[in-house]
Amino acid sequence: MSEMRIQEAMETLKGSGVRITPQRHAILEYLLQSMSHPTADEIYKALEGKFPNMSVATVYNNLRVFKEVGLVRELTYGDSSSRFDCNISDHYHVICEKCGKIVDFHYPGFYEVEKLAEHVTGFQVSHHRMEVYGTCPDCKEKEQH
Numbered sequence: 001m002s003e004m005r006i007q008e009a010m011e012t013l014k015g016s017g018v019r020i021t022p023q024r025h026a027i028l029e030y031l032l033q034s035m036s037h038p039t040a041d042e043i044y045k046a047l048e049g050k051f052p053n054m055s056v057a058t059v060y061n062n063l064r065v066f067k068e069v070g071l072v073r074e075l076t077y078g079d080s081s082s083r084f085d086c087n088i089s090d091h092y093h094v095i096c097e098k099c100g101k102i103v104d105f106h107y108p109g110f111y112e113v114e115k116l117a118e119h120v121t122g123f124q125v126s127h128h129r130m131e132v133y134g135t136c137p138d139c140k141e142k143e144q145h
């Protein structure tokens with residue numbers, strides 16, 4: 001799958017005037033292939049062997065660039081570190097309470113909730129987040145053994 005998405009992402013970067021460095025390419029490739037909503041630290045650990053001079057800060061800076069041009073979404077969870085999602089289509093997440101794994105699933109957006117919230121509170125609503133929690137198949141398997 002990912003070769004085409006990487007090409008598309010590269011075009012988006014070029015179109016936004018962002019220079020494509022080997023590190024940038026590698027980070028984007030990792031994001032597009034992993035589908036696992038990694039943290040900056042996980043990306044760093046996966047790529048440090050290939051780029052010994054790269055720091056976590058470099059990874060962060062690149063992720064910020066990708067976010068600005070709309071290639072990734074940042075998911076913040078209180079005080080734990082942000083996760084990065086390269087699936088920018090509308091989707092929801094189911095999160096494993098044991099290992100923290102985040103999996104995408106599609107369901108029609110709850111836009112009525114946004115409308116109702118606007119109506120009853122007078123807020124101008126920009127977006128919403130909904131997450132489903134549970135135990136992933138891998139963790140469930142481990143529990144049974």
Ligand SMILES: [Zn+2]
Nearest residue numbers: 096099136139
């Ligand atoms: Zn799990």
Ligand SMILES: [Zn+2]
Nearest residue numbers: 085087093104
């Ligand atoms: Zn996602």
